[in-house]
Amino acid sequence: MFYALRLTPYSLLLTPYGLLDFPPSRAIEYGMFTLCVKDSFAAAHRLVGYKGKCEELHGHNFTVEVCVAGQQLQDDGMLIDFTVLKDHLHEILDILDHKYINDIPFFSGHASSAEYIAMYVFSEMEKRIGKGRVSMRKVRVWESDRASASYER
Numbered sequence: 001m002f003y004a005l006r007l008t009p010y011s012l013l014l015t016p017y018g019l020l021d022f023p024p025s026r027a028i029e030y031g032m033f034t035l036c037v038k039d040s041f042a043a044a045h046r047l048v049g050y051k052g053k054c055e056e057l058h059g060h061n062f063t064v065e066v067c068v069a070g071q072q073l074q075d076d077g078m079l080i081d082f083t084v085l086k087d088h089l090h091e092i093l094d095i096l097d098h099k100y101i102n103d104i105p106f107f108s109g110h111a112s113s114a115e116y117i118a119m120y121v122f123s124e125m126e127k128r129i130g131k132g133r134v135s136m137r138k139v140r141v142w143e144s145d146r147a148s149a150s151y152e153r
């Protein structure tokens with residue numbers, strides 16, 4: 001009995017469960033948390049130089065998913081408040097909503113493809129959340145239920 005009591009603290013330190021003694025935000029040294037939010041917008045575009053139907057002016061109801069990642073949680077157990085992500089995404093999609101995407105400055109140098117829309121949303125999100133404890137991971141843009149493109153880092 002005496003030996004068992006003496007060994008207990010040791011065994012805690014020698015197993016991963018021993019890490020639970022530390023505050024939760026410092027306990028997780030491995031692995032990654034990922035949070036994603038989704039929103040949508042409607043817009044027109046045309047793919048200049050593309051040989052096919054998408055060369056003509058047309059529109060889509062785009063759905064956009066944004067994912068951020070980080071290893072260290074806040075003291076409240078969250079990586080970042082979902083509301084913060086939703087608000088940023090909504091603000092960015094508002095720039096695109098009911099617009100002719102080709103007219104937006106970023107797209108004067110890039111095709112208005114789902115790929116570049118994903119890259120655009122990624123960089124706009126990164127401007128807002130920075131590259132600290134929480135960083136941008138991925139943006140996925142659906143042009144339809146069956147077709148999506150993503151940009152990730």
Ligand SMILES: [Zn+2]
Nearest residue numbers: 045054058060
């Ligand atoms: Zn299209």
